[in-house]
Amino acid sequence: MKVKGIFVGVVALAMAAAACGGGGGSSSKSKVFTVANIEPEHLIPGNTNDAYGLSVETALFDTLMTLDPQGKPVPQDAVSIDSSDQKVWTIKIKPGLTFHNGEPVTAQSYADAWNATADATNAWGNNYYLSTIDGYGDLNPDSGKPKTHTLKGLKVVDPQTLQVTLSQPFSQFPYVLSYIGTGPMPKAAFTDLKAYEQKPFGNGPFMMDGSWEHNRQINTKKFAGYKGPRPAKSDGVTFKTYASRDAAYTDLRAGNVDIDTQIPAAKVPEAKRLLGKRYLSVPSGTMDFLEFPLYDPAFKNPDLRKAISMAIDRQAIVNAVYNGVFKPTGSLLAPIVPGYRANACGESCTYNPQAAKQLYDKAGGFKGTLHLMFSNADPTYEQWMTDVANQLKQNLGIANITFDKVQASDYITKLTDHKATGPYRSNWTMDYPSPEDYLTPRCSNPTRSGYDGDPCEALIMKANAAKTPAEGQQLYQQAEDLILKDLPITPLWNWQDQAGYSSHIGGVQVDPYVSTLVHLDQVTVK
């Protein structure tokens, strides 16, 4: 009996240990809907640049500007934004707006948030986006501590007027103001930023309902005092956290989550069949590229780079690896960016094995072993690199090709340190739909590829200072043409987001310019 007794004891103890701590979870079935998400990194606007954090902040925060369905910046919290020289911008803010804690939203709320974001001592993720504002350098010295903690270029004229002076003319500034990272912060936030991040008070149509439940969910409810342009039609939205896209999709199938904007490409045929009209394919701003290490003498010759680019059958790879949902591209910009030209790259990015081989031979071919580099963050990278390798073997006759699969934590370091062993996977996600957002990282020295970006950066600067949007667009296109002529990087394909929603909700308005792909405020619960 002794044995049995101890056994029962152990089991009972184990069960007690398991039972304590309790699950909980929301059971209120009011008009609240759920969105599948992955654990955000941060929830302070100035510090949030991960897609999942931005999704939550879209519900919690309004910005000065927002993007209309054509991707043009239009006022959200602002009444107007004016500049005669693209350098000094005067922003008028709507009166009567409040934060979720009742504090009024004023010019000072924006100034405070931006000062904190631009301050290197805070080391926030969106620091860089404010680098165009005058005085940014003082807050971000190359060495040592910053001497000041306020941006010289910010002037609060009166509670409803903010004057921003940039260090250089920048016509795309209204786009930056549509980015959630430039959202305002209430005074209350600065007394304890750590506590604020667990329950941020924003100025958006939804407010936090309880604190951030890490790795579980983030509950929000409709903000009753909302006076902005997009009041919520539901009682709230809950962001459910998933460990993976697959897990989220399974839950969408089971009817446990209402919106999933991350359906894995491999599940698309099934999702189309099961969801019917409730399946959505939304154009995305994300691009995949193959970039060349120009610091390696082997890739100095532009003709060789062109030959490799022409030897890649983008459509075949997309069909094989991404179920045909991604779109092969010959442009450095995503199609949803105003100023995009289909196949701006021309023949250099068009699959043509014969011409590629000719060019390859003319360029003197490639000697030795060709290394293709990518990170182990996602299994599809290896899949498509394998296809690229096979096509290069077949079309160009490069006999020896090996893969350098790099630990995800080491990948970016290797690229920035110019330690790539060969052509490598490069990716860009959109911050705001301006050509400037896509082109600057390609040209601004030091570039990752080792490409001398001065000439194209000069064009971008000119475009930034352009008097009219049309003139600016023309100059951006010239910069894009220049890069595509030199081809330090070749565009491969443009992502598409695959979303689906449940039959419990209505008013699903798709918009590729919103991080959640769907206007959360418009969603109704049946």
Add this chain to the structure above:
Amino acid sequence: MVPVLIGTTLLIYLAVFALPGDPIRTLGGDKPMPPAVYQALRHHYHLDEPLIVQYGQYLWGLLHGDFGETLNGQPVSDVMKTDWAVTARLAVTAWIFELVVGIGLGVWAGRRKGGVVDTLVLSGTTLVIAIPVFVLAYSAQLLFGLKLGWFPTAGTDDGWPYSYLLPGIVLGSASLAYIARLTRTSLVENFRADYVRTAVAKGLSRRRVLVRHTLRNSLVPVITYLGVDLGSLMAGTIVIEGIFNLPGIGGQIFTAIQIKDGPTVVGIATLLVLVYLFANLVVDILYGVLDPRIRYE
């Protein structure tokens, strides 16, 4: 305990440090990170100091109950508090399942060697051992969660034990097969022992012989396995947690290693070591209870 703790934290710390890559640059991803921000972050996480100083600071913090901060700026102790509970519940559910069902099946099969039940249990367990755990997990989720709706498909919304039943059963299934076989073999062997024959000859009931005399002795190897297995169950939850979307330490340590998030890896791994040690201690004590011959002086 203390030397073990220092030793393991140091080893794990060194291992994380030896991982290639720069966590701060990974944090920035494809977006540009101004040098001033980069320096500030390195300083914040003490990465600008030599390894030994970093480790010293970590230990000093540990002494004050401070497990450090994740790269997202969350205290590691908070992460562990919530996530450990989930993993512990999952592991314990799996453990109870394999203990009860595994020993039960083993006894049932072992009572008559070569019988129908024995053959069924043997072939059944072979099948379970042969199937990779993720195949089992996806199939179980699809069939019992999605199609039949007997269990929640994913998540912890229904609390313990309901949300943990299906993942727990899948997680415990492989070990269950081993335990059933171990119990069975051990029983079969002991049935042939002289003392059993004596007991039967004395006219004791079959049930009493089985429970009081044979099973007790047969459980020694099973207990050893069970003890060690609780530790492995804890460590082996990564796949199951991912599929069933349970926010436990498995997924946490996986991402932490990927982004080289030192404090998180060290904190979680150290606690794993402690659990392992504790489980072994319990096993050692149970030995003495089960078999007086190995009772400690």
